[in-house]
Amino acid sequence: MDNFRKQIEEDIREYQEEYPYISNIGKDEWAFNYWVLEKLFYEENELIEEKIVDYHDLGIDAYEIYDDTKEVYLIQNKYYNDKTKITAEYIKNDFLLRAITALENGTYTKSDELQSFFTKYKDSDDFTVYLQLFVTNNERVIAAEEYVREFNCNHPKYHAAIFYLDDIKEKYFGEVKQLKKSITVYIESVNKGTILNINSESYKLENVIDARYVFTPVVSVFRLYRDSIEKGYPIFDMNIREYLGNKGVNKNIYKTLLDTEDRKNFFYYNNGITIICDQMSKINQQSSNPDMNAVFSIDNPQIVNGCQTVNSIYEALKNIDPSNLEKEFKDTFVMLKILEIDRTKSDDEILYHNIVKYNNSQNAIDEKTFVANASEFKRVQVELEKKGFLLLIKQSDKNLYAGKYKTISKLKKANSERMKKFGFEEMSKVGEAYIPLEKLLQIINAFMSGGEVAYRNKNKMLKFNSSEYNTAVNFIKDSTIDIILDLYLLYKRAEKIKKDNPENRYPIPYYLIDGFAIYECSNRKKEMICGALSDNAKVERIVKLYSAVTKAYTKEYYNKYSFDYNKMIKQPVDYAMLDSQRDTLSSVL
Numbered sequence: 001m002d003n004f005r006k007q008i009e010e011d012i013r014e015y016q017e018e019y020p021y022i023s024n025i026g027k028d029e030w031a032f033n034y035w036v037l038e039k040l041f042y043e044e045n046e047l048i049e050e051k052i053v054d055y056h057d058l059g060i061d062a063y064e065i066y067d068d069t070k071e072v073y074l075i076q077n078k079y080y081n082d083k084t085k086i087t088a089e090y091i092k093n094d095f096l097l098r099a100i101t102a103l104e105n106g107t108y109t110k111s112d113e114l115q116s117f118f119t120k121y122k123d124s125d126d127f128t129v130y131l132q133l134f135v136t137n138n139e140r141v142i143a144a145e146e147y148v149r150e151f152n153c154n155h156p157k158y159h160a161a162i163f164y165l166d167d168i169k170e171k172y173f174g175e176v177k178q179l180k181k182s183i184t185v186y187i188e189s190v191n192k193g194t195i196l197n198i199n200s201e202s203y204k205l206e207n208v209i210d211a212r213y214v215f216t217p218v219v220s221v222f223r224l225y226r227d228s229i230e231k232g233y234p235i236f237d238m239n240i241r242e243y244l245g246n247k248g249v250n251k252n253i254y255k256t257l258l259d260t261e262d263r264k265n266f267f268y269y270n271n272g273i274t275i276i277c278d279q280m281s282k283i284n285q286q287s288s289n290p291d292m293n294a295v296f297s298i299d300n301p302q303i304v305n306g307c308q309t310v311n312s313i314y315e316a317l318k319n320i321d322p323s324n325l326e327k328e329f330k331d332t333f334v335m336l337k338i339l340e341i342d343r344t345k346s347d348d349e350i351l352y353h354n355i356v357k358y359n360n361s362q363n364a365i366d367e368k369t370f371v372a373n374a375s376e377f378k379r380v381q382v383e384l385e386k387k388g389f390l391l392l393i394k395q396s397d398k399n400l401y402a403g404k405y406k407t408i409s410k411l412k413k414a415n416s417e418r419m420k421k422f423g424f425e426e427m428s429k430v431g432e433a434y435i436p437l438e439k440l441l442q443i444i445n446a447f448m449s450g451g452e453v454a455y456r457n458k459n460k461m462l463k464f465n466s467s468e469y470n471t472a473v474n475f476i477k478d479s480t481i482d483i484i485l486d487l488y489l490l491y492k493r494a495e496k497i498k499k500d501n502p503e504n505r506y507p508i509p510y511y512l513i514d515g516f517a518i519y520e521c522s523n524r525k526k527e528m529i530c531g532a533l534s535d536n537a538k539v540e541r542i543v544k545l546y547s548a549v550t551k552a553y554t555k556e557y558y559n560k561y562s563f564d565y566n567k568m569i570k571q572p573v574d575y576a577m578l579d580s581q582r583d584t585l586s587s588v589l
Helices: 003-018 028-040 045-051 088-105 112-121 142-154 165-173 218-230 251-258 262-269 307-317 322-328 346-361 375-386 397-404 409-421 437-448 451-456 467-477 481-500 509-520 526-532 536-561 575-586
Strands: 062-066 071-078 128-135 158-163 184-189 195-198 211-217 273-277 294-299 302-305 333-340 390-392 434-436
Touching: 003 028, 003 165, 028 045, 028 062, 028 071, 028 128, 028 165, 045 062, 062 112, 071 088, 071 112, 088 112, 088 128, 088 142, 088 158, 142 158, 158 165, 184 211, 184 218, 211 218, 218 307, 218 322, 218 333, 251 262, 251 307, 262 333, 273 294, 302 307, 375 390, 375 467, 375 481, 390 397, 390 437, 409 481, 409 536, 434 437, 437 451, 437 467, 437 481, 437 509, 437 526, 451 509, 481 509, 481 526, 481 536, 509 526, 509 536, 509 575, 536 575
Parallel strands: 071 128, 128 158, 273 333, 390 434
Antiparallel strands: 062 071, 184 294, 195 211, 211 333, 273 302
């Protein structure tokens, strides 16, 4: 069995051990839905159960709604561990039509939230539906994929995709397999007049690198990306975020390319793509494409700006019959800026990194940033490891640390005193030392902005320049490692108490952090964290107090607003109510 498939199984076993109180978690097929929502869609654990509609429903197993971008994901999962194949008929009738038809007709009954969202936005130009099927083997079905391709061409607002095991693995790790380190690709243009060639030697330009601005058909970009995927070449520079697909392609780019009338205007709508390469060949005025009379090659291209554009071109054009690509997109162009840089020279290497930096900082980046290279997070990762805790910046860090710490005696020696202070037993396995970065950022946001922010906005924690991202990064920059670690472990202690509580609800961990910040840290002063948590007695008092406070708050909130626990935690905190409960209970506990 594939090692990644085994990892999914292990993750499911962990869910079943950690959350035995969740209905259906013991059924592997249902638990795989949980895995998909947590690992691929970054959903908050306490909100996942209500997003799973029916693990054997032929229409939808689970869903995700993004109200701010008017996007909805309709998710189906096939938890296969053998040679079982999906069928083309299932794809045609159930995956692509059953749920969509019910939602369009307003007759979908398994989720009021989903039907209401669909009805509210279905006529909006910005509305997009992603139908995604996750299959845990690599038994591809060509006929099924043909149905998906045809569906996508005929429904610009809907975007269907099948993810087999290798595709799921790539999404999970957020990394492209790097099998080959070099590639040569060809760029076409109408003629030499549609290429601006800046040759520093010919033009006697000092300190100017060779560059070309190329009016190129989008088909050239499609082939460039397709070839890089097929050859395992990492086309996107490591300093920008590799496309994950979790928030989809750029919907406007995608729809424009599928619109047979509007696609000719694509060049005017788009800002273009910046590529850095090792070398460009001379321009040849002969091409196999009768509509293109200029072609040249580039070696080892790296896309440093235009990630969304490239991915959107690829996603749109891969739905088109390959034999019709040239004809259908002969009038659809995009601008390429290609820079030739010799990275073996130190000055050129500095220039390369600055080009990457400024090309991306001057544009709004709406995808998750490539946090693996964020210096602040790397610094915290190094410092936490010294104290016996392991920050997971990328999901692949889990595998890295599992190999590095086959024995955990070094970790235990470094963290034993702090573990005792927070009421934990000694670690017995390396996984107990893991601190997921996104979770850490949620906890920081709960402290600085409130519990509801941590619950509702998990998907924004790693989004570059979001208020949640900036809040967390600024907190990290201005805090010691002890402050960060103590705050995290307070959350983990609350989580453990909640797990051991027969009701499995109290304390509400992010609300505990919120109350701790307001009342124990004088209205969110982070410099007070370590003092407020200086010994086990203080930790236990805080956990005991806020277990009672959050339970009483939940009951009063229901009486006042008629919202149960699951709906309440997504609502703004009623601080007057929280304050009243805290005042009452602190005098008796």
